[in-house]
Amino acid sequence: MRTCEEPRPPNGQSPIALAAGQSEYGFAEKVVEGMFIVVNSITIKIHSKAFHASFELWQLQGYSVNPNWQQSDLRLTRITDPQRGEVLTFKELTWQTLRIEADATDNGDQDPVTTPLRLITNQGRIQISLKRRTKDCNVMASKLMFLLDDLLWVLTDSQLKAMMKYAESLSEAMEKSAQQRKSLAPESVQITPPAPSTQQSWSQPFGVSPNASSIGQYFDKHDMKESSYHLLISRLDLHICDDSHTRESGALKHGMLGGAMQLTFRRMAFDYYPFHRAGDACRHWVRYSEAMETRGQWAKKLVNEFQSKIEKL
Numbered sequence: 001m002r003t004c005e006e007p008r009p010p011n012g013q014s015p016i017a018l019a020a021g022q023s024e025y026g027f028a029e030k031v032v033e034g035m036f037i038v039v040n041s042i043t044i045k046i047h048s049k050a051f052h053a054s055f056e057l058w059q060l061q062g063y064s065v066n067p068n069w070q071q072s073d074l075r076l077t078r079i080t081d082p083q084r085g086e087v088l089t090f091k092e093l094t095w096q097t098l099r100i101e102a103d104a105t106d107n108g109d110q111d112p113v114t115t116p117l118r119l120i121t122n123q124g125r126i127q128i129s130l131k132r133r134t135k136d137c138n139v140m141a142s143k144l145m146f147l148l149d150d151l152l153w154v155l156t157d158s159q160l161k162a163m164m165k166y167a168e169s170l171s172e173a174m175e176k177s178a179q180q181r182k183s184l185a186p187e188s189v190q191i192t193p194p195a196p197s198t199q200q201s202w203s204q205p206f207g208v209s210p211n212a213s214s215i216g217q218y219f220d221k222h223d224m225k226e227s228s229y230h231l232l233i234s235r236l237d238l239h240i241c242d243d244s245h246t247r248e249s250g251a252l253k254h255g256m257l258g259g260a261m262q263l264t265f266r267r268m269a270f271d272y273y274p275f276h277r278a279g280d281a282c283r284h285w286v287r288y289s290e291a292m293e294t295r296g297q298w299a300k301k302l303v304n305e306f307q308s309k310i311e312k313l
Helices: 015-019 027-033 157-184 198-203 212-222 290-312
Strands: 037-047 051-064 078-081 086-095 097-104 117-121 124-133 139-156 228-241 260-272
Touching (some): 078 212, 117 157, 139 157, 157 228
Parallel strands (some): 139 228
Antiparallel strands (some): 078 086, 228 260
């Protein structure tokens, strides 16, 4: 993979549906989604103008799950609402070991002497939820949860500085990509219910008659109101060490010893909602609390004041 100076255009319609000669969510999509994938080893290399990185995964598995993140009948791993013309699907990726390594490129803007950044984790998983339109298979919203168990990370001060520079080099490309997503995000989605077909019966277990009200309630329970990304680490032990004594101009030359810092985080979580508008309700957020409601009222007031000033101008 290689980072782009300018964001690429959207992918458009599903290639699976186009290859199958269909324009709506149908049999071909369901067959591909039902596959159980096992990969013994996979390596992903990322190249940027400032650094290059590699991700190595061992014993990678990908499969469909039900809304409770359990493996079950494939017919229960999707929720189709014909009235809305939308379908929800749920996936899970697991692995045994993940190794991440990043280093500065020779022609980058980094310092001549840098320390490669390395991270090795044990078991982890990614939970993916997708909401798509059945008429064209376009993704309307997604939810990605990155779950890690106990994580031990040892960082030197030079590695920490390098990590900050790597993040800074990606910030411009990420900002351009975010602006593209926001510009393409629809103001309001007009849903056209698809015509009845025999394929819709796949979304319901055999012997169960579809009920519009019950399907709608079940769909609302697991619906993604907006796209979001989440990171949850059960326990993180972070060790930051001073490696200046390993360099000729380090602290030992002046008769001083390096230091170290240990930080322990339990149940550390990061939640990111890129399309959330200021002042909108956030009751559907993963970790919603009443404190957010107070903040939401404050943000809505500021937005109203800003809009009134714009109207006067």
